[in-house]
Amino acid sequence: MKTKLSFGFLGTLALIYCTAPAGAWPWSSTACKSERNGIVVENAKVFDVRDLEVMLHDRQNELQLLKTFQGDKLLQAIGSFQGANQTTTAVGARAAEVANPKNAAPTVPDAPDLGTLAAPTLSFGVAARDILSEQASLSYEIINLQLLLNQALSDRLDVRRGKQDDGTTGLLLVDRVPLLLGFHVDLLPKMHHGGTVAEVEVTLRHSESCATRDRQDEKSEQDKSAAQFESPRTVGLFPEKNTYNVLSITKSAVNVGLGAIVGVFDVGLTTRRTRDTFYLVKDVDTVAYRGPADKDSVTFGWQFRPVLGRSYVEPGPRQVFAMLSLPDSSIAAHELKVEIRTRWRYVDTRTQALGQMYFFPDCRVAALDLPDLDLLNKAVAPRPFEVEWDDLSNGKALVRVKGQGFSPDTGVLVGGRKLGPDDGLRVSADRTLNFQVPLKSLADDAIQIAGRFGNPSRIERALNKETIKIGEVKVEALDGDRVRLTLGKVGGLLIEGKRHPIISIGGAVFVPQEIKEGSGRPPEAQVTAIIPFESIFKDGKVTLLEPFAPSGSFRATASIDPEDLFLVEPTIDKIGDGSKVRLAIRGKNLKIPKADGKGVVVTFGGEAVTSFLPGSNPTLILLEVDATKLQGVNNLLITQGDAPARLIPIKPPEKDPELKLAAEVHEGESVEVPLVGTLAASVSKVLFEGKELTVHKEGGKLLVRLSEVVTAKAGRRDLTAVLNPATPDGSPRSQTVELKVLPAESEKKPNRS
Numbered sequence: 001m002k003t004k005l006s007f008g009f010l011g012t013l014a015l016i017y018c019t020a021p022a023g024a025w026p027w028s029s030t031a032c033k034s035e036r037n038g039i040v041v042e043n044a045k046v047f048d049v050r051d052l053e054v055m056l057h058d059r060q061n062e063l064q065l066l067k068t069f070q071g072d073k074l075l076q077a078i079g080s081f082q083g084a085n086q087t088t089t090a091v092g093a094r095a096a097e098v099a100n101p102k103n104a105a106p107t108v109p110d111a112p113d114l115g116t117l118a119a120p121t122l123s124f125g126v127a128a129r130d131i132l133s134e135q136a137s138l139s140y141e142i143i144n145l146q147l148l149l150n151q152a153l154s155d156r157l158d159v160r161r162g163k164q165d166d167g168t169t170g171l172l173l174v175d176r177v178p179l180l181l182g183f184h185v186d187l188l189p190k191m192h193h194g195g196t197v198a199e200v201e202v203t204l205r206h207s208e209s210c211a212t213r214d215r216q217d218e219k220s221e222q223d224k225s226a227a228q229f230e231s232p233r234t235v236g237l238f239p240e241k242n243t244y245n246v247l248s249i250t251k252s253a254v255n256v257g258l259g260a261i262v263g264v265f266d267v268g269l270t271t272r273r274t275r276d277t278f279y280l281v282k283d284v285d286t287v288a289y290r291g292p293a294d295k296d297s298v299t300f301g302w303q304f305r306p307v308l309g310r311s312y313v314e315p316g317p318r319q320v321f322a323m324l325s326l327p328d329s330s331i332a333a334h335e336l337k338v339e340i341r342t343r344w345r346y347v348d349t350r351t352q353a354l355g356q357m358y359f360f361p362d363c364r365v366a367a368l369d370l371p372d373l374d375l376l377n378k379a380v381a382p383r384p385f386e387v388e389w390d391d392l393s394n395g396k397a398l399v400r401v402k403g404q405g406f407s408p409d410t411g412v413l414v415g416g417r418k419l420g421p422d423d424g425l426r427v428s429a430d431r432t433l434n435f436q437v438p439l440k441s442l443a444d445d446a447i448q449i450a451g452r453f454g455n456p457s458r459i460e461r462a463l464n465k466e467t468i469k470i471g472e473v474k475v476e477a478l479d480g481d482r483v484r485l486t487l488g489k490v491g492g493l494l495i496e497g498k499r500h501p502i503i504s505i506g507g508a509v510f511v512p513q514e515i516k517e518g519s520g521r522p523p524e525a526q527v528t529a530i531i532p533f534e535s536i537f538k539d540g541k542v543t544l545l546e547p548f549a550p551s552g553s554f555r556a557t558a559s560i561d562p563e564d565l566f567l568v569e570p571t572i573d574k575i576g577d578g579s580k581v582r583l584a585i586r587g588k589n590l591k592i593p594k595a596d597g598k599g600v601v602v603t604f605g606g607e608a609v610t611s612f613l614p615g616s617n618p619t620l621i622l623l624e625v626d627a628t629k630l631q632g633v634n635n636l637l638i639t640q641g642d643a644p645a646r647l648i649p650i651k652p653p654e655k656d657p658e659l660k661l662a663a664e665v666h667e668g669e670s671v672e673v674p675l676v677g678t679l680a681a682s683v684s685k686v687l688f689e690g691k692e693l694t695v696h697k698e699g700g701k702l703l704v705r706l707s708e709v710v711t712a713k714a715g716r717r718d719l720t721a722v723l724n725p726a727t728p729d730g731s732p733r734s735q736t737v738e739l740k741v742l743p744a745e746s747e748k749k750p751n752r753s
Contacts, residue, residue, distance in 0.1 A: 037360035039198050039342035040186040044368055048380050049180040050453045052238075052323065068139040074132055080125035107259055109268045155235045155325045176325040179232065179370070183340075185318040187304060194311045196344040197354070201291065201301035202322065203339040204232055204368070231298045232324040232336075237288035239320070283307040284352065286318070298324070301341075311349060336368040381451045382410050384433075387461050387548045389442070391511045397442060398424070401433040401459060405451065413448040413456050414441050439511070442547040443504040461548045468492035468501075470544055470558040471524065475536055477565055480644045483536055485510075487527040487544055487558070501546050503529050505560075506538025536560050537567050537588040562589050564641030566600065571651040572636055581630060582613070583650070585621040591640060592616055603637040605629055659683070659721055659737050665706060667714045667744040672703045679723060679735060686737070687720040706739070714743045 126134075158174040187198050257270040285307045291299030302320050306313050342362045346355030384403040392398055406427045412419040412435050419425045424436040433449070441447060448456035471489020478484055485503070493501060493515075503510045510529045518524040527544065546554035568587035575582040585602070593599030593610045602609045602623060613622040630650070639645045659677040675683060675695075680702050686693045694705035710717065717739040722732055 037342060037344065037362045038188040038190055038193065039200065039362065041200055041340045041342060042184040043366050044338050045182045046370065047180040047182050049178040049323065052180055063142050066142060068135050068142060070135065074128050077125055077128040077131050080123045107268050109270050151235060155233055158327055174327055176327050178235065179324045179326055181322045181324065183320050185320060187313055187315050187318065189312050189315055193344050195346060195349065197347045198304040198313050199301060199343050199345055201299065201341040203297055203299045204336050205297035206336060231293060231296055232326050234290055234298055234300050235323040235325050237300055237322055239286055240288045241284060242286035305347060306349065337365055338368045339363065339365050377454060380405060381454055382406050382449050384449060384459050387459060389547060395439055396436050397439050398436055402431060404431060406430050406433050407452060409452050411450040413450055439509040442502055443509045443545060458551065459548055460550050468544065468554055468556045470556045473542060473558050473560055475560060475562055475565060477644050480646065481533050483531055483533050485529050485531050485542065490525045490527055490544065491522060493525045501544055504543040504545065505531065505535045508535055534567055536562050564643040566590050566640045566643055568638055568646050568648055570648065572648050574650050574652050579627050580624055581627045582622060582624050585638065586619065588619055590618050590621050598641065600638060600640045604633050659735050661737060661739060664742060665711055665739065666742045667711055668708055669711050670708050672705050675702045675704050682723040683721045684724045685722045687722065711741050714741050716740055
């Protein structure tokens, strides 16, 4: 009796509990109570929806590559058989006379052997029309999925009636902003949770202050507030369904035997039957669902079910996401409450049908703080705080940037080129970014940092001062190749550890060799650098700057006065070969001597020249000397003030070639080539291996016909040009002309005749 009473008491409790919330979804929001039931859900987290949009776009591109209609399989399936039926019946019976029926026991005969039948040699397969139907069905499924990935227009835009810019009433387009929420779920089923599914349900609703404001705004400006404070819309739930393919095997065996004594006969009958069934089924692990939505709230959730023949849900963490759309460009205007409800619910593991009972419900309410969209974009963008750099002494600089938001795909742009691993690009712990760039980039290019989304931004240091200045510039020649450049009375310079200035001259960048800080007020510094001799003559200006300073600041430019320093080209041109010869000296800062005699001096053969031809200037000096004075002279000595002297070789005038072929010749060509040079007018004929080639004049040019015999192989050939007039003794004059036959081109050119 005690047991019956206990059973009836428990049944009454269950009945009351299950019927109480029947009128709500899933129960009234006023019944929200906190209980520990083995389902733990963290507060909602806001994710960057742009990551999801990129992945959905990638899935769309992959779907477009699928080819669902395959004609070859359709043609192969024509004429195939879809089934065959074989029936085999065997009956075994036994009847025998019994000598003593009273004491005899009936005998059950053995079941007969059904034997083995050979399968018919037919081609079995799915019918062609069924394959076509499956392919069409799959194609429609792909189209359906692509449309879902594209999202509905109503999830991105709202069309409402309201006041337009001109004051008239009409239809307005209101943008909707996507919002991606993530929920971390931990499932810890207990012994009494067998045969149940775990449910997590989320309801988003506006807070009371927002709802009140909504009602007030509807009275004053109905068309605007309705779009601003209506509930979010559910765009997608991830995952929507998670399934397993399970092989189900069913085997049944029936063996029936009968025996009886009938009169004086022993009669028996036996039969045997077996049946095996194999099939694949989908076992559902996770199912997403959408609840009812109204103007003030939207509901969605997930069910986590037992799989693989188990009666308990697999314990462990789950991560689920919900993509929503809000009807306002500023998502911070939405004050939302998140109600998270969890419960266990009966399920028929065979049919997957859900029961009506809920066990151990849990409910809690939390506010969802949504930042402004602009603030959200800034929060996920890379934000550099500190910048340091080191000279690697190979024309490159190692840059270290400290900050936040450095994801593994953070990039650096230098001069429009994106750096990669070959440039030493490394991201460490989301806070440090290292890369290598040419030193020149520190002065000329805006080095930008680029996140996965948004526009790139300059990497800048936060500097309080506004500018620097250069008081004086001095140059001092160390030798013929190097100059010491000194920038004095430099004010406003920042000298902080590894954040030091650089010097830019004519597009080249140099690292200061020494920086001395002065003791005056305000303090002034002296910056020294060793630079190549020719650098000071490129544009006559020097720029001192702080790398990674804000655009247009911490940069000072000053002019360079080379004083007596000069630069000359490595050779001197000799013009003419008569009794008078002209020499041309090219260079920079070549000072023409004035009345005081100060300026450039050219010395050769013990004679110093300070008087030059008209037209001489700081970049070109012309002088005329007797040819006899230059006999045996190969170099000129050039001096100017205290600058290092230069010994420059004299370059003899270039002579025109006597004879040469003025066009390229390729293997196997038959072509006419001009023969040019100082002796071209004296050529009477051209020979190759003793055979005369065709020669004629056209348009003032002498053309030689080179046949395929001459160009048969790639390599060097010698042609012989016979000249007029002959030598004084009457023997013919000749000149060897070199012919280079290049390998045949990939596409044979037409004959150039």
